[in-house]
Amino acid sequence: MRKKIVAGNWKMNLSLDEAKNLNEEINVALGKNENKCDVYNFIPSIYLTSLIEKDQEVVIGAQNGYPDKNGAFTGEISMNQLAEIGANAVLIGHSERRQLFNESDDLLKRKVDSAIGEELKVFFCCGETLEQRESGNYKEIVIEQLSNSLFHLAINDFEKVVIAYEPIWAIGTGVTASPDQANEMHKGIREAIAHAYSQEIAENTSILYGGSCKPSNANELLTQTDIDGGLIGGASLNSRDFLAIISTYN
Ligand code: PEP
Numbered sequence: 001m002r003k004k005i006v007a008g009n010w011k012m013n014l015s016l017d018e019a020k021n022l023n024e025e026i027n028v029a030l031g032k033n034e035n036k037c038d039v040y041n042f043i044p045s046i047y048l049t050s051l052i053e054k055d056q057e058v059v060i061g062a063q064n065g066y067p068d069k070n071g072a073f074t075g076e077i078s079m080n081q082l083a084e085i086g087a088n089a090v091l092i093g094h095s096e097r098r099q100l101f102n103e104s105d106d107l108l109k110r111k112v113d114s115a116i117g118e119e120l121k122v123f124f125c126c127g128e129t130l131e132q133r134e135s136g137n138y139k140e141i142v143i144e145q146l147s148n149s150l151f152h153l154a155i156n157d158f159e160k161v162v163i164a165y166e167p168i169w170a171i172g173t174g175v176t177a178s179p180d181q182a183n184e185m186h187k188g189i190r191e192a193i194a195h196a197y198s199q200e201i202a203e204n205t206s207i208l209y210g211g212s213c214k215p216s217n218a219n220e221l222l223t224q225t226d227i228d229g230g231l232i233g234g235a236s237l238n239s240r241d242f243l244a245i246i247s248t249y250n
């Protein structure tokens with residue numbers, strides 16, 4: 001059975017004190033309940049060593065990592081270094097990385113291989129622009145992103161991957177995909193996984209939705225048949241909203 005997952009993406013936000021407080025609030029609240037979903041937070045890398053603790057409720061991950069183990073890559077942090085300091089997971093292919101930092105499918109493929117090699121849990125993001133959606137072939141475009149960077153993995157490695165479908169036109173815009181639009185794409189992604197691997201693997205893969213998900217729309221989005229959780233940006237920056245979204249699965 002695939003896992004339900006709610007993950008926060010803090011992006012380049014919060015002071016260290018704010019980050020520590022938010023992490024603490026979420027851990028305390030989660031500790032009081034029997035949670036029916038796994039909770040992750042992808043935080044600025046500079047805060048990883050301050051926020052990673054043993055036995056906490058929230059799994060802490062990085063928002064990016066570089067595929068080479070070491071070398072002349074000024075300003076980068078390798079997957080190997082992330083794993084060494086205790087990060088458990090990494091986001092790969094977020095649309096902001098693809099668009100603002102020109103990350104190609106090929107680079108993302110190398111990042112996926114490196115992260116898997118370091119036993120980091122990969123959250124692989126995919127999604128189409130508004131122009132691509134309006135062109136009508138958005139499904140093919142998203143599936144091509146997966147084929148180019150992810151479907152080369154051997155079955156036992158692919159089983160460790162979580163996919164996040166994030167239509168770019170819905171990220172940080174306040175516009176969200178309708179539950180039908182999101183579920184249609186999730187079904188398409190699941191069919192593509194079945195084609196690349198098997199029906200069983202497809203049924204066991206968690207596929208998250210991301211894009212302006214908030215307490216007011218979480219219930220209708222996150223309870224769709226093929227939506228297994230959410231990757232949450234803005235609404236993960238305060239504990240009340242993030243916990244309200246998590247409570248969809250209680
Ligand atoms: C994101 O950046 O992954 C995201 C989904 O952002 P938001 O929820 O703010 O749209």
